[in-house]
Amino acid sequence: LGVPVARMRRTTFLVAAFSTAILVSVAGVIGFVGLMIPHLSRPLAGPLHLRLITSCALFGAVLLLASDLLARTLLPPQELPIGIITSSLGAFFVVTMVVRNRL
Structure with a gap:
């Protein structure tokens, strides 16, 4: 149809990345778990929704509980905000997805 596919793909990726960043900044970094968990649990759950x-609910709960436990025990006299742990995991996840899919 005359659409430059490579440019359209990059533009779509940038729009999706910036809209995700805006939504995470509004909802908080714990909300980023909701974006990450379905991608991680899809290989375990298979094609059935x-x-x-069910696996997203369980895996998300386990991830947040593990992040909370890590945030409370990493620096014993004080607590880290759980957002630091989840945002670190989320950043690692995004970088991994970008490197794996190379646009």
Whole structure:
């Protein structure tokens, strides 16, 4: 149809990345778990959405509990904000996805 596919792909990726960044900044970094967990639990759940919803709920709860436990025990006299742990995991996840899919 005459659309430059490579440019359109880059533009779509940038729009999606910036809209995700804006939504995470509004909702908080814990909300980033909701963007990351479905990608991580899809290989375990398979193609059925009922299994995916269940595994996302369980895996998300486990991830937040583990992040909270790590945030409370990493520096014993004080607590780290849980957002630091989840944003570190989220940043690692985004970099991994970008490197894996290379645009």
